[in-house]
Amino acid sequence: MTTPPTFPPADPSGAWQQHAGGAALGQAPVATVGPSRLRTGLVLGGAATAALVLVGGGVFAYSALDGGGAQPEAALPDTAFAYVRVDLDPSATQKVNLLRLANRFPDLAADLDVDLGDDADLRKLVVDAIAKSGTCEIDYATDVEPWIGQRAAIAVLPPVEGATGDAGSAPEPVVALQVNDEGAARAAIESGLGCGDGAKPAQVAFADGYALITSEKVVAADVAAAAKKASLADAPLFAADMKALGDPGLISYWADVEGAIAALEGQEGADELDAAVTQGLRSVAGAARAGADHLEIAIAVGADDKVLAPMEGAGTSLLTGLPDSTLFASSATIDPASVDQLWEQLSTLADAYGSSGLGSLGSGDDLLGDDWTLSSHEVRTAGTLATATEAECAALLALPENALDASDWGLTPEELAEVTRSYDESFMAGCTGDYSALDEGLDAYQSTEEADLFGDDRSTGSATDDLLPSGLGFQETVDELEKTYDLRLPEDLKTLLGEQVVIALDSAGLDDVSSVTGLADVDLGARTIGDKAALEDLLGRIDAILVDAGAEKLTSATTKDGLVVASNEAYAARLAQDGTLGTVGAFRTVVPDAKGAANAAYLDVDALESVARANIDATGGDDSWIAYVEPLRAVGVSSRVVDGHSLTSLRVSFD
Structure with a gap:
């Protein structure tokens, strides 16, 4: 597994500290600025992303690839291992598609209390949603519109080099917010825009038309310098993944899986992530976008052969x-090899849960060897459940909200009476904690001469009519199936599929x-x-x-x-x-x-x-x-493999 470059500590001079063993790129002293946290006022770009996803859920549009200036990845360094991007003002055609599709749903605009007309400004919808949440006192026309651009993104960078302690070794977020007036943008971001404390001057820098906003532990100018030297847009893995993904749409994301594992080393959950990731999985990218008559979520997974x-x-x-x-x-x-792998896992799982394996299915014991008969389970005898007297329970059962309503089940009067009787008995048993009546009924059923679905004779405890004898292990079951019924597993399963x-x-x-x-x-x-x-x-x-x-x-x-x-x-x-x-x-x-x-x-x-x-x-x-449901026409999903990527498309079309 490759280890991504580490992110250097804050350096007001803009000089980077080389990794241990390397030559320094500058001789200025290194200064760390304050504790590691993002002030509330610094998360405007991240809040915009979250608000658009949560409030506008399901509202997507293609962005114009040749308009609106550079994409956020051009202003971020190639050390980023995770990235989420939002286009707040897609091209006119795609914007109309988006809003018209959204308007197919009845009362959606009224339910969200937003303007979904063809000329609606998605940026205003997001800012208004933030204001309505009560966390910020912000006015779009006065505080944001004069300087805001089209796009926003948040990237995650490796931990600051040389930091110590759990808090200090956490990965570093950086927000990239497109702006068209740097002076007005800086003033607004440093003021906090009514969302709490604003950013310090060292936490705001500009690159390629974007305001870069960092935590107090990283100087934003250093991030801008790193991006100018080597941007995320030019990183080979990122570029290949986004090319495979295609149009990034209104919302897109990307993650370098191996880079994330390396950057999160020592953090809570890092070991679980490492164990959960399939060896050979490189990256994941995705986008949400819209056509004239459909919405789409696209996913590209980069992996080895x-x-x-x-x-x-x-x-x-x-x-x-x-x-x-x-x-x-x-x-x-x-894939036949996948069937073999699944079969091996099933065998291991079956053998791990009790000695009876699959052969115990239909017998008195489950895979864990527990006896779950009504009269023997500890819940029935331990008295741990709250109970009431029979009179109290009868009064509860008489309440309309506790009565069984089976009037529209299409039952005959006799069937309705039997179902109601069974329901009443079960209710009283659960309420009083006395299951004797139910156990007697079950025992009476088990003592009949009728066999159950497995062919077991419950009156004698034998299972001579079972598909297979009880007590067999997994492989013993497989062998018995071949011996008795000429079923050869897993070969026959591969043939069937x-x-x-x-x-x-x-x-x-x-x-x-x-x-x-x-x-x-x-x-x-x-x-x-x-x-x-x-x-x-x-x-x-x-x-x-x-x-x-x-x-x-x-x-x-x-x-x-x-x-x-x-x-x-x-x-x-x-x-x-x-x-x-x-x-x-x-x-x-x-x-x-x-x-x-x-x-x-x-x-x-x-x-x-x-x-x-x-x-x-x-x-x-x-x-x-x-x-x-009426506005929808069809739903489809498909996946294929192209140029080292598994591409999946989930689409919903509209009438």
Whole structure:
């Protein structure tokens, strides 16, 4: 792991102190200014960022790459390992897109108490939000508009070199705020703008049209000098990541993962971060932006080939060949090595939780060996829960807010009476702490001759009809599955998943869910691309197991490159054919990278709205929430690997 350059201590002369062992760049004495903290008045840029994200949540726009002056990264040093940027005044076209999309939501402007007209100033929205929060007495037109620019950013730099103590070794934040009048900007920032103490003169410097605001421990002029010598914009890793990400939009962020771990060494949580980061992960970048009819969150993850290889796509996503009436679908490219790794982790996990492993499923003990029967668990006998008398509990049960309301469940009078009786018994048991009635009912159920879903004979404690004998460890279970049912794991799992798999739910027939009596009445299925012969062999073995158990065979169909399994024969036949979902406009908008996408998902919100309305109209339910879904058209997500990056796009389109 590489260690990023450390940030030097404050030096009023502007000279930098070289790392130990190196020649000094200047001979002026080093001075440290005050304790390490940012005064309230110094966080205008950071507050603007936070306010825009929190108050304007979901409101994004593309920025004009060729307008509005330099981007903030040009004014920040290349030692930064984390960076968040906001464009407060995007180009006119993108700004109109943003505001018009926001206005699709009913009452949004009124709820936020802001102006979302086409000529609204996003900078004013942010400053007004800060003022309304009560933390600052600030007027946009008088205090901010005369000098504020378009963009703001906050970067995090490595700890000050030579600092001691936990507080002194923390990374250093620096705010970059675009300005068009340096004199007015300095006066405003040093005054605090009604937000508390202002900045000291040494904490404010200017570079490339930006005011740089630092903590009291770092002289801002030093940061400006470092940026002039080597800016973040020219840092190879940052530049490659932002190129892969594309348009930075209204909001963008970036982090050098290895640099962050090195900079946070010794800080609370640093070890956990180091352990959580996959070896080979280099960086993460993201942006929020908008088109004429959609909003998008884009993410670019930089990593080495070992990390990215399992994310490579296997040709065009199967989503494109689904029926155009698809309501929801999700596809994934499966790397066999990933299945092996997951299986190994599952084996380790199963063996770590009790000696019974997976073989204990369906038996009296869980993976931890705990006996959770009603009569034996300590909560039932320890008397640690607050209880009341039977009369007090009966009075509580009689209160309207505690009564069960199952009147709209569609139950017969007999069914309603049984459900109400069970509810009343459970309420009284929990209130009084006396579970004897429930335990007796459970014991009576367990003493019947009927077997449970696992085939266990609860009256004798045997499990001779279980799928597998109880008490088996993980590998013993796997071996028994192969011996008894000819299921070979994890090989059969890799065969089933294939090179690519898609799961789909169709909208057909869902406009009257009351007519759905079973899975066959819903069009649900999966399609796999893989070894066709191996898939057919596996399907035959699974069908044999089902037949032996007295169940029906799976509904399936073969394709030229794989297999389809569905809830009914008609839908299986449709999935086996090439559909036209990939030509639907809504799909193409929200899943733009279907060709070569390793993973993708799609939700037809218009179809979902239609299904909801039809069923609500039939049942007389509340449809007020649909007004907030009505502006949406579709939601999609896709990911692919390009030039050393995993690129993910999450899009929401509008009607």
